[in-house]
Amino acid sequence: xxxxxxxxxxxxxxxxxxxxxxxxxxxxxAREAQLTPEGIALEPWIQHESASYLSNAADSWxxxxxxxxxxxxxxxNPEAYKRIVMEGGSVGVFSLAGIRxxxxxxxxxxxxxxxxxxxxxFAFAWRKDHTLTPxxxxxxxxxxxxxxxxx
Numbered sequence: 001x002x003x004x005x006x007x008x009x010x011x012x013x014x015x016x017x018x019x020x021x022x023x024x025x026x027x028x029x030a031r032e033a034q035l036t037p038e039g040i041a042l043e044p045w046i047q048h049e050s051a052s053y054l055s056n057a058a059d060s061w062x063x064x065x066x067x068x069x070x071x072x073x074x075x076x077n078p079e080a081y082k083r084i085v086m087e088g089g090s091v092g093v094f095s096l097a098g099i100r101x102x103x104x105x106x107x108x109x110x111x112x113x114x115x116x117x118x119x120x121x122f123a124f125a126w127r128k129d130h131t132l133t134p135x136x137x138x139x140x141x142x143x144x145x146x147x148x149x150x151x
Contacts, residue, residue: 009125014144018096020110024088037065037115044072046092064116
């Protein structure tokens, strides 16, 4: 069980996804061949709200790579988050599947996080005292079969 999981909930992993560094197409990182944790940490970061998975992923990545992030702003809306990064001057982390349309429009760029990278996963959670309906179970089974990387 992960450190943030509540024991009163049942969880089922459905699929993994890459947590990646995102930046504007005209950001200097778009021309960098090799990024380093130290170089990334010097940039102003847009951070997700503290309760979000992506905020924890960014903090875990920074801790694992012994760097401190320069948090410029905290945003609790994924679309607003992407829009701020698109405007340039800052970087952040996001789910690769979550930026698919921005990549197609060339309004965002991404790079793999260098160094030690935390694993990303999507999971469904429900109270242990709740029995799933057949429709809910069918939805979980369908979602578990999705490949977010290639859809």
